[in-house]
Amino acid sequence: MTGFEEVVAALAEAVPVQAGSPAEGAEIRVTDVRLDLPLEARLGLEGLWATLPRGLFSTGFDPALDRVQLTFVARGDV
Amino acid sequence: MTTGRAMPVEDFVQAFTAQLDRAQDLLALKARTGRPLTFALRDLAVDLHVFWEPDANGRMLMRHAGPNEQGASTLHFTFTTITKSMVEENTLALTGDDDPRGLDDLNAAQHIDAGARKKLEWAGIRTVGQLKRLSHGADPKSVQSFLGIPVLQLETLLQQAAQPHISGHEVIPGGMGVPVVRIRGANLAQGASAPEVRFSGEPVEVLEARANEILVRPMSHHSEGPMEVLVGGKRAAGFYRLPAGPEAPAASASKKNGPAEGGSP
Numbered sequence: 001m002t003g004f005e006e007v008v009a010a011l012a013e014a015v016p017v018q019a020g021s022p023a024e025g026a027e028i029r030v031t032d033v034r035l036d037l038p039l040e041a042r043l044g045l046e047g048l049w050a051t052l053p054r055g056l057f058s059t060g061f062d063p064a065l066d067r068v069q070l071t072f073v074a075r076g077d078v
Numbered sequence: 079m080t081t082g083r084a085m086p087v088e089d090f091v092q093a094f095t096a097q098l099d100r101a102q103d104l105l106a107l108k109a110r111t112g113r114p115l116t117f118a119l120r121d122l123a124v125d126l127h128v129f130w131e132p133d134a135n136g137r138m139l140m141r142h143a144g145p146n147e148q149g150a151s152t153l154h155f156t157f158t159t160i161t162k163s164m165v166e167e168n169t170l171a172l173t174g175d176d177d178p179r180g181l182d183d184l185n186a187a188q189h190i191d192a193g194a195r196k197k198l199e200w201a202g203i204r205t206v207g208q209l210k211r212l213s214h215g216a217d218p219k220s221v222q223s224f225l226g227i228p229v230l231q232l233e234t235l236l237q238q239a240a241q242p243h244i245s246g247h248e249v250i251p252g253g254m255g256v257p258v259v260r261i262r263g264a265n266l267a268q269g270a271s272a273p274e275v276r277f278s279g280e281p282v283e284v285l286e287a288r289a290n291e292i293l294v295r296p297m298s299h300h301s302e303g304p305m306e307v308l309v310g311g312k313r314a315a316g317f318y319r320l321p322a323g324p325e326a327p328a329a330s331a332s333k334k335n336g337p338a339e340g341g342s343p
Contacts (some may be wrong), residue, residue, distance in 0.1 A: 001306045003100075003216070004094070004097045004098075004101070005097045005098070005100040005104060006104075008098075008101035008104075008122075008257035009101060011106060012105055012116075012117040012119070012184065015117065016274075017115045017116065017117060018115055029115065029307060032120070033117070038189075039124070040140055041124075041126060042091060043083070043085060043126070043140070043141070043142045044083075044088070044093075045083075045093065045269075046086065046093055046259060047090070047093035047094045047096065047123070048087040048090075048093075048094055048095040048097065048126075064143055064150060066124065066125055066126050066127060067124070067125040068122070068124045068125075069121075069123040069124075070119060070120065070121070070122050071119075071120045071121040071122070072117035072118065072119060072120065072323075073117065073118055074115055074116070074117060074118075075109065075115070075116055075117070075118045075119045
């Protein structure tokens with residue numbers, strides 16, 4: 001598990017903010033993104049330790065998954 | 079997987095908010111690396127499965143649900159970004175409190191039972207100034223009805239809160255090299271009548287008087303000793319100490335009272 005801030009940064013990194021270019025004939029820019037994800041989390045004095053669920057198969061001994069919804073907005077000089 | 083320790087919600091929210099600040103910083107760093115377009119986090123909601131446990135003081139702590147623990151509560155937090163000005167609008171101005179003493183500074187607070195203290199805390203009353211504002215113009219019985227704090231305990235608190243109190247003093251430069259002493263405290267002035275201030279038993283000139291501070295000009299032979307403020311038939315006492323030497327010190331070198339030099343009614 002990592003600090004929740006690193007999870008947020010990794011998720012932001014995983015979403016493309018733009019694709020294509022004028023040279024290619026079209027450019028797409030993402031203005032905002034909403035993610036709704038399951039989350040494995042643990043409370044600590046430092047806040048939330050978290051990771052995205054790692055597998056598809058439940059072992060039967062897993063903790064109930066938490067959930068996180070994030071909205072990212074594009075910021076920049078374009 | 080360990081479930082972690084139980085913790086108060088407010089501790090979690092504070093720690094989590096700090097994490098979100100760090101997340102924003104991480105995202106902002108990407109913009110500085112030359113990327114023309116990056117993401118910023120605008121809203122975030124998180125659902126946590128927790129169990130509630132009271133601690134020895136009756137405070138509710140939340141503990142994250144462990145593997146195969148059934149019946150957990152779902153705690154839904156929603157966070158959104160706010161601007162600095164919004165923070166300032168919704169934050170208690172520490173300098174705006176006309177009586178910033180903590181309630182524990184009142185001797186009567188020691189006789190308040192734990193339940194009443196908790197109710198005051200829940201009502202957001204941490205300073206004497208907040209207590210006064212709550213009770214201003216209100217019948218203590220009405221306050222009892224709303225907060226459930228016994229009238230007698232509230233009246234005792236309010237009576238002591240209304241006493242003049244000296245919390246400290248400092249020397250500031252006055253005109254023509256004559257030092258001026260600023261006495262800080264609470265209830266040091268009442269209405270239009272000026273308080274009487276004595277240094278070592280001698281009245282000194284009162285230049286300015288407000289509820290939370292008085293400016294006085296000591297006489298040349300005053301160096302240290304007891305000081306008194308008399309206002310509305312009530313008295314607050316403390317000790318003063320002025321630096322030796324013909325020149326008034328700079329305000330930055332001013333002396334503030336410690337407990338030994340503080341005052342009390």
